[in-house]
Amino acid sequence: MHRRTALSVSTALLLAAPLLSACSGEARPGTAAVVGGERITTSALQAQVNDVRAAQNRAGQAAAELIASTPNLERQKLDSILQSRIIDEMARTAGLTATQKDIEDERKAYVDENGGAEQFEALLLQKGAMAPGQVDRFLRDRVLLTKLSAKYGNGKLEEPARAAVQALNIEVNPRYGAWDAKQIKLGVGETPWITQRTRPEQAPAGA
Template sequence: MHRRTQPRPHSRTAQDRTPRRRTALAVSAALLAAAPLLTACGGDAHPGAAAVVGGERIDVASLQAQVKDVRDAQAASPESAQLVASTGDLGRRKLNSMIFDRIVERVARDHGVTASRAELQATRTAFVRQSGGEDRLATALLQEQGVAPGQIDDVVRRNVLLGKIADKVGADDSPEGQKKLTDVFTAASKDLGVDVNPRYGAWDDTRIQLASATTPWLRQVSEAPDAVGAGA
């Protein structure tokens, strides 16, 4: 596990911020931890909704569209069969990520954190450089996280916001820092009132993820992979 450095001035270069970006990418990877396959959709309380977050629906159709984008990308890969087999729980992974992204946005707004176009571009450029090219980045994210090429910008935004939120609240990889970050996201999750269609499971406010997921994302906030998409 790598220790976070002390917060640096806002004038630090894109290269200086690379460890934080790589750290945040590990957070995104943790969100896609394996979970049981659940393919049913729709529910009695919220027909047509996979989940409701802060009163806003995540429609089953939107979830299925994200899954389809990934399946289409996997189908075009020489390793198609292997990729599909390793992501049988893709619908659940995507829902987990879609819910978490809404919580990230809420925490960012509450703490005055934003992601400028320049920051998003710099982060994506850093990911591309670390991966050895745009195609290698796309391949790595598809293989490691079930992310379609058209979804990469969402991953980039999530990483930028997570890194800036951690800076804002002064979180590091110490138990105290982890608890601080956990408390912030748990409070936001509870306030939003995440209501998941029971056919997809239940949301755990304390772990900030679907209850049956196996990898607590906050534990990964200070763990950086050796390279973006290490499996590429």
């Protein structure tokens, strides 16, 4: 199986299983979510949203279409942050890390497959609402998921994911929605760029 494909399938399995039962309660002021006792502040979340909007506005003629395609950007970015925290917890428990070399190797593979760094970043902005400064986190997640799949086996991340979400005890500010226990995502927003089963350049738009 192609490396990029294996990564995306692993992520899809993490998101698809009914693993999460965390609730949304009374939120602390200035808090978007609490994960493992650590606050994700509304200001940190808004900074990510602002970075994406700025990148979308730099997209020239495509700017309006990109902005219109992400009406729930705050929810989408918070969901992305939470998914990354789940992956981090799974990796921590498994004793796995992503080195800078791992991330750079992953970047090179994606850049080579997509015809250059600019094309790769444009694709992630379009498919995943990710600004250039957020690409390292995307790559880190993919490295960790590859290592987790190597440790547990392809398609066998459900149990470590279950343990991770239970340990994290996630709480979400109701302003941003509520966790869907079956889909492992925030609210009803879709995350097609995560659940894709092909390489990024092959992912169907809006699927």
